[in-house]
Amino acid sequence: MKAEANLGALPRVIDSKPSGLGLFAGGLTALLIIMVGAPLLMVVLMSLRTGFPGEGGPLTLANFIAVYSSPGTYKVLLNTLLFALGSVLVTIAFAVPLVWLLMRTDLPLKGTIYVLMTVGILIPVFLRTIAWILLLSPRIGLVNQWAIQLFGLDHPLVSLYNIPGMAFIQGVSFVPSAFFMLAAAYGTMDPSLEEAAYTSGVSKFQTFLRINVPITWPAIAGVMVYLFMSAIAVFEVPAIIGFPARILVLSALIFTSTNPPTGLPDYGLAGAYGAVMLVAGLTLAYFYVRLVHHGRKYTVITGRGYRPRQISLGRWKWAALAFVALYLSMEVFIPFLVLLWASLLPHLQLPSAEALAQVSLDNYATIFDFVDALPFINTAILMLAVPTGTMVLSVLVSWIVVRTQISFRGSLDTVAFLPHAIPSILLAVGLGYLGLAYRNFFPVYGTIAIIAIAHMITWIAYGTRTTNAVMIQVHRELEEAGKVAGASTSRVLGRIVLPLVASGIFNSWIWISMLSYREVTMALALGTRKNLVISTIVWQFWGNGWVPQVSALGVLLVLFAMVVVGLLKIGFSRLGEFGSGH
Amino acid sequence: MKRLNRCPSFFLAAALIAAWSTVGAAAPIDDLVKGAKQEGTIEFYAPSTLTPQGAQAVGAAFNKKYGLNIKLQYSPSGNMTRDIGKVVGLGATGVPPEWDLMVVTDAHHATLWVKKMHQQFDYKSIGADAKAVQYDNGSVSFANQFVLPAYNKKIVSAKDAPKSWDDLLNPKWKGKMGVSSATHHMARLAAGPWGEEKTTNFVKALTKQELILGRLGEIYNRLLLGEIEVAVSVSDSELKTEKNKNAPVVFAEGVTPLIAPAYHAGVPKNAAHPKVAHLMAVFLTTPEAQKIWEKYAGQSSAFIPGTSAYKYVQNKQVVYMSQDQAEMIDRLSREYGKIFGFSGL
Numbered sequence: 008m009k010a011e012a013n014l015g016a017l018p019r020v021i022d023s024k025p026s027g028l029g030l031f032a033g034g035l036t037a038l039l040i041i042m043v044g045a046p047l048l049m050v051v052l053m054s055l056r057t058g059f060p061g062e063g064g065p066l067t068l069a070n071f072i073a074v075y076s077s078p079g080t081y082k083v084l085l086n087t088l089l090f091a092l093g094s095v096l097v098t099i100a101f102a103v104p105l106v107w108l109l110m111r112t113d114l115p116l117k118g119t120i121y122v123l124m125t126v127g128i129l130i131p132v133f134l135r136t137i138a139w140i141l142l143l144s145p146r147i148g149l150v151n152q153w154a155i156q157l158f159g160l161d162h163p164l165v166s167l168y169n170i171p172g173m174a175f176i177q178g179v180s181f182v183p184s185a186f187f188m189l190a191a192a193y194g195t196m197d198p199s200l201e202e203a204a205y206t207s208g209v210s211k212f213q214t215f216l217r218i219n220v221p222i223t224w225p226a227i228a229g230v231m232v233y234l235f236m237s238a239i240a241v242f243e244v245p246a247i248i249g250f251p252a253r254i255l256v257l258s259a260l261i262f263t264s265t266n267p268p269t270g271l272p273d274y275g276l277a278g279a280y281g282a283v284m285l286v287a288g289l290t291l292a293y294f295y296v297r298l299v300h301h302g303r304k305y306t307v308i309t310g311r312g313y314r315p316r317q318i319s320l321g322r323w324k325w326a327a328l329a330f331v332a333l334y335l336s337m338e339v340f341i342p343f344l345v346l347l348w349a350s351l352l353p354h355l356q357l358p359s360a361e362a363l364a365q366v367s368l369d370n371y372a373t374i375f376d377f378v379d380a381l382p383f384i385n386t387a388i389l390m391l392a393v394p395t396g397t398m399v400l401s402v403l404v405s406w407i408v409v410r411t412q413i414s415f416r417g418s419l420d421t422v423a424f425l426p427h428a429i430p431s432i433l434l435a436v437g438l439g440y441l442g443l444a445y446r447n448f449f450p451v452y453g454t455i456a457i458i459a460i461a462h463m464i465t466w467i468a469y470g471t472r473t474t475n476a477v478m479i480q481v482h483r484e485l486e487e488a489g490k491v492a493g494a495s496t497s498r499v500l501g502r503i504v505l506p507l508v509a510s511g512i513f514n515s516w517i518w519i520s521m522l523s524y525r526e527v528t529m530a531l532a533l534g535t536r537k538n539l540v541i542s543t544i545v546w547q548f549w550g551n552g553w554v555p556q557v558s559a560l561g562v563l564l565v566l567f568a569m570v571v572v573g574l575l576k577i578g579f580s581r582l583g584e585f586g587s588g589h
Numbered sequence: 590m591k592r593l594n595r596c597p598s599f600f601l602a603a604a605l606i607a608a609w610s611t612v613g614a615a616a617p618i619d620d621l622v623k624g625a626k627q628e629g630t631i632e633f634y635a636p637s638t639l640t641p642q643g644a645q646a647v648g649a650a651f652n653k654k655y656g657l658n659i660k661l662q663y664s665p666s667g668n669m670t671r672d673i674g675k676v677v678g679l680g681a682t683g684v685p686p687e688w689d690l691m692v693v694t695d696a697h698h699a700t701l702w703v704k705k706m707h708q709q710f711d712y713k714s715i716g717a718d719a720k721a722v723q724y725d726n727g728s729v730s731f732a733n734q735f736v737l738p739a740y741n742k743k744i745v746s747a748k749d750a751p752k753s754w755d756d757l758l759n760p761k762w763k764g765k766m767g768v769s770s771a772t773h774h775m776a777r778l779a780a781g782p783w784g785e786e787k788t789t790n791f792v793k794a795l796t797k798q799e800l801i802l803g804r805l806g807e808i809y810n811r812l813l814l815g816e817i818e819v820a821v822s823v824s825d826s827e828l829k830t831e832k833n834k835n836a837p838v839v840f841a842e843g844v845t846p847l848i849a850p851a852y853h854a855g856v857p858k859n860a861a862h863p864k865v866a867h868l869m870a871v872f873l874t875t876p877e878a879q880k881i882w883e884k885y886a887g888q889s890s891a892f893i894p895g896t897s898a899y900k901y902v903q904n905k906q907v908v909y910m911s912q913d914q915a916e917m918i919d920r921l922s923r924e925y926g927k928i929f930g931f932s933g934l
Binding site for chain 1: 632637640641642645662664665666668670671674675677678679681682683684687688700765767770772801802803804805806807809810811813814815816817827835836922923925926927930931932
């Protein structure tokens with residue numbers, strides 16, 4: 008998405024000056040090219056080498072031959088495709104109605120729902136997946152047990168150990184992201200067609216299907232492509248649900264190639280698997296850019312301060328609330344209850360009178376024997392450093408792209424968007440290889456810094472989309488006044504532009520902070536003893552069989568998150584709708 | 590190990606020597622204690638079943654014995670094979686290992702030995718019994734696990750439980766059985782009583798049972814929950830940790846042979862704090878360490894008369910591993926991992 012396309016009509020604000028601004032813009036572009044390009048180069052390099060990082064050796068196509076001559080690879084590719092498609096469909100099926108209800112209607116309890124959706128993001132996907140196992144496992148799932156008892160079935164009603172099951176769980180976990188991405192489009196949608204439909208007596212549901220969905224289709228399609236790219240890179244659900252049942256997807260293969268359950272790491276294979284992922288990512292990014300550009304033809308953003316009328320749900324209010332409750336049950340309530348239940352028991356077991364007799368708070372009392380302060384400190388570092396670094400870079404990039412006439416600003420914007428096309432697992436593996444093979448030049452392997460760098464690279468695309476959008480909205484008169492008054496370029500940026508875009512930046516800062524908190528794929532791929540974070544601790548506990556302990560930790564984290572999110576929501580409500588940074 | 594079997598009292602001897610060494614002030618151990626004091630810390634990789642409390646108890650007893658104040662950082666193992674692979678991978682690139690001392694099974698130390706990744710040390714010089722020292726001065730053996738098929742007794746009655754390894758091939762377990770990534774369990778049978786051909790055929794036949802895959806802890810959790818009814822092989826580490834909490838997972842007793850991996854403590858090459866690590870490796874053979882280990886991790890040596898492990902193995906056919914089987918077990922562990930589906934190709 009090149010912001011310059013929007014800027015053709017804008018008058019020149021700040022001239023390109025090779026001596027100062029041009030050099031700065033060039034330096035920034037070079038920095039981004041290195042940040043994004045180096046891990047990619049490593050992926051290519053490792054795909055062409057055998058052995059361990061740093062061992063050198065001749066370049067070879069042996070990894071590609073091994074990977075792409077195996078029929079299993081094509082099965083994995085098909086699995087990946089189906090899993091990603093299914094996840095996206097599930098997400099959209101929940102996210103679009105939810106965003107319409109919350110952004111366009113008079114649905115009650117909106118504030119509470121926002122907070123709960125944000126809290127949902129903070130429940131680690133691993134823990135939610137464990138909850139789903141307890142519900143939908145063909146053998147022990149409560150839903151299946153009840154169905155068998157109620158209907159006298161001789162086989163389980165549903166199973167999650169298949170691609171649809173995996174896609175369902177992953178899709179539900181994507182809903183908050185999709186919701187916040189679509190919220191802006193629905194919040195600023197021109198209501199005239201919608202109102203015309205109601206005036207003509209068309210029902211609300213028909214209006215939703217025939218007006219709201221089509222008019223926001225470019226935004227929905229853009230989100231679908233974004234989610235598809237995320238789905239091919241995610242690791243948690245494929246690891247817990249897919250891997251035990253031998254349903255392999257690309258992300259799991261890349262992870263297990265570098266962190267094998269048996270045998271030794273094979274970075275070459277990971278690179279060869281990653282190559283196809285990279286091609287898919289770049290292709291999807293191309294379509295994403297096209298969709299976003301295409302979406303501009305549908306630009307329906309109204310003037311400043313305009314608030315479209317909210318639709319009265321009338322008697323449908325309760326049905327709508329039931330739908331939201333169903334979603335929140337799947338996303339927040341049920342996982343939380345399962346966590347709470349597991350946290351009170353000495354070992355994981357299904358509800359029963361016998362289990363009830365064993366309930367105690369012992370796991371809460373001993374949780375900090377199992378986890379020391381380091382993962383909390385590292386997580387706090389990520390939650391502060393990653394959004395701060397990302398937003399600083401994003402503001403600088405957007406300022407050059409949106410507010411200057413630097414000749415290569417379009418290229419800078421493209422480079423900033425490129426990480427969107429790189430699956431996170433691949434980025435992490437590439438960075439890890441870089442850190443191992445060239446540790447003298449890049450001495451961060453095994454530190455929290457390498458995870459922070461991976462996160463920053465990943466979310467710079469999101470950060471710059473946000474800052475581009477908010478900077479475009481800021482009128483140029485104040486900047487021009489500042490320049491006329493003799494203020495330097497940096498002073499204009501710091502004293503005029505930044506305060507005006509602070510709200511949007513803050514929202515994005517919070518969002519990236521939360522994403523960094525819960526991210527596990529890159530943290531695991533780059534994880535060592537020294538850079539453990541909470542999300543990797545959760546994975547480690549599950550592998551160690553410490554489910555009651557990790558459940559207790561999860562409950563405490565969710566409660567903590569609820570308090571923090573609630574306070575942020577109240578305290579910063581004047582800075583704009585919390586979490587709606589998109 | 591078979592060699593260890595020939596001298597069942599070596600731990601007692603080691604304990605006596607270690608005890609004497611603290612009183613008699615033998616030079617090598619004094620130097621080591623002095624060096625350990627300077628290093629001040631140890632990154633201690635050990636089974637997750639030891640638990641953090643157990644690890645801290647080991648650390649406290651270690652400090653007390655040698656008059657030290659070493660900070661022990663415990664890393665619970667989630668997957669020994671993966672972490673050993675990581676150490677080998679890091680070692681090949683010249684990056685120091687994350688851990689100073691690794692307590693993993695003899696099969697995992699075999700990988701380090703094959704890759705020449707042990708930091709060798711004359712453990713005998715500081716009191717370790719010669720027969721406990723393995724892999725060319727690379728590790729010290731101090732306890733035994735036991736491995737058998739296991740089942741959830743809430744779902745499977747003792748009458749229906751597997752009575753032999755071959756019972757696991759019964760179609761009634763299809764889709765109801767799990768296998769862990771600890772594929773060295775099977776490789777030990779291949780290197781020992783069964784031979785490679787029989788074991789490989791057995792492993793291939795198992796895959797037709799639609800096995801659920803996972804790490805040991807995961808498989809144990811699924812067994813606890815009843816998601817699977819039987820696990821191909823589970824170590825007593827898992828069972829003993831949960832035993833006091835009335836978990837319904839039990840060994841399929843009577844299945845023979847009984848697999849007995851040994852826990853070895855070894856220092857990977859280029860470890861940051863080798864002196865503390867070498868001292869700790871020998872400390873783990875002392876009576877006080879053995880007592881703590883058994884209390885928390887559940888294991889003791891099968892070669893010390895009177896220990897619970899010693900009693901357990903009486904009149905059983907037991908498969909121990911020896912150093913000359915290391916390469917074969919290392920190779921077959923990887924091969925069986927592929928057959929089970931733990932790796933992509």
